[in-house]
Amino acid sequence: MIQRIQTKIRRELFKTLTKILKNNYKVISTKSLIKSPNALNSKQGEFTDYIRITTLQLCAYEINEKNINGDVAELGVYKGEFAKKINKEFSNRRLFLFDTFEGFDKLTEHEDICKYGARGHDFSDTTQEQVIKKMPFPKKCVIKAGLFERTCKEIENDFFCFVSIDVDLFKPTYEGLKFFYPRLHTGGYIFVHDYNNKDWPGVKEAVNTFCKEQEISFVPIPDTHGSIIISKSKHG
Numbered sequence: 724m725i726q727r728i729q730t731k732i733r734r735e736l737f738k739t740l741t742k743i744l745k746n747n748y749k750v751i752s753t754k755s756l757i758k759s760p761n762a763l764n765s766k767q768g769e770f771t772d773y774i775r776i777t778t779l780q781l782c783a784y785e786i787n788e789k790n791i792n793g794d795v796a797e798l799g800v801y802k803g804e805f806a807k808k809i810n811k812e813f814s815n816r817r818l819f820l821f822d823t824f825e826g827f828d829k830l831t832e833h834e835d836i837c838k839y840g841a842r843g844h845d846f847s848d849t850t851q852e853q854v855i856k857k858m859p860f861p862k863k864c865v866i867k868a869g870l871f872e873r874t875c876k877e878i879e880n881d882f883f884c885f886v887s888i889d890v891d892l893f894k895p896t897y898e899g900l901k902f903f904y905p906r907l908h909t910g911g912y913i914f915v916h917d918y919n920n921k922d923w924p925g926v927k928e929a930v931n932t933f934c935k936e937q938e939i940s941f942v943p944i945p946d947t948h949g950s951i952i953i954s955k956s957k958h959g
Contacts, residue, residue, distance in 0.1 A: 772946050785910070802849045817865055824854075844891070896930065897933055915952075
């Protein structure tokens with residue numbers, strides 16, 4: 724009897740979920756903050772991480788509504804799919820795009836493979852030109868090509884309201900946090916991608932190490948590969 728009831732409940736839940744998905748997974752906000760309800764239903768090949776995109780939109784709304792100062796940045800641009808979302812949400816701010824545009828630094832990649840068991844990938848199939856063409860506001864974009872530990876020195880006096888870190892390996896993730904967190908304005912956010920991705924265990928190690936050192940906390944979100952969000956409080 725109980726098993727039949729459980730089966731019926733599962734069927735009803737499945738029907739409800741199917742209806743939601745057929746309606747393009749529409750999420751209604753009281754202020755229409757979420758502007759891309761069809762993210763799960765995008766054309767093949769487009770960026771489709773619904774939770775990551777809508778969380779970005781909500782954070783951007785908070786930043787813009789509160790007039791929090793600062794530029795925005797992405798460390799680990801690859802082909803620019805998430806960068807173009809950042810550029811769209813922060814159309815009036817400079818967007819710094821940090822990437823080697825040649826894939827991983829081989830020594831750094833080797834260190835993560837040996838120490839953390841990271842899986843090798845090739846992210847060299849991109850170019851600066853390819854990325855800029857995707858940007859809705861390309862004139863607001865500033866390309867910083869090369870190893871981050873070198874290119875970041877060119878903007879040591881800049882401050883930020885939003886930063887995305889998506890570099891997969893321990894060292895560049897840790898270096899990114901060490902550089903951007905002190906330069907993050909109060910009320911700003913840092914997204915770190917792949918925290919809960921088993922392919923890139925160095926990311927979790929970098930985040931945990933940095934946050935323990937700084938005595939700060941973060942919020943995990945259930946997007947693809949498990950991002951975390953660090954916010955900056957007045958005393959952070």
